[in-house]
Amino acid sequence: MVGDEDSIAAVLNRLRRAQGQLAGVISMIEQGRDCKDVVTQLAAVSRALDRAGFKIVATGLRECITADGGESAKPMTEAELEKLFLALA
Template sequence: MIGDQDTVTQVRNRLRRAQGQLAGVIAMIDEGRDCKDVVTQLAAVSRALDRAGFKIIASGLRECVSADGESNETAMTEEQLEKLFLTLA
């Protein structure tokens, strides 16, 4: 679970924004735009995706760290948490 409805809405909005930015990058490439402009917009897409991922982790950290009795999931180890954070680094 990602978190409460407000968090889900925020993450969804960030991902939709990133989707629009990515479509813009593709259009820029198709138009033969300057490399610097394309890379700048691509970096913005990357940051938007990172922010969405960090928002998911930050909002769901409690669920990730603690055991969830309903689904019989076990708590994440320190190594698993580190790996999760590093996937976005």
């Protein structure tokens, strides 16, 4: 991922938070916790991952829309861009 240090740090922070939340979900399942609590926490993990993905796209759009991130890379087609954004939806 290419971007400024603050953006990269923010993405890594979000991903680490999601990783911790996912570990919590696994622990909750192993402990036999209530389904509602597990699903609530799983939804929080999903939102954290979504936010990290959107942050990556928002901070590195120029790199994300080229095939390999290089200056000479061919821009992605409209269909490829649509697929990229729908992957986060």
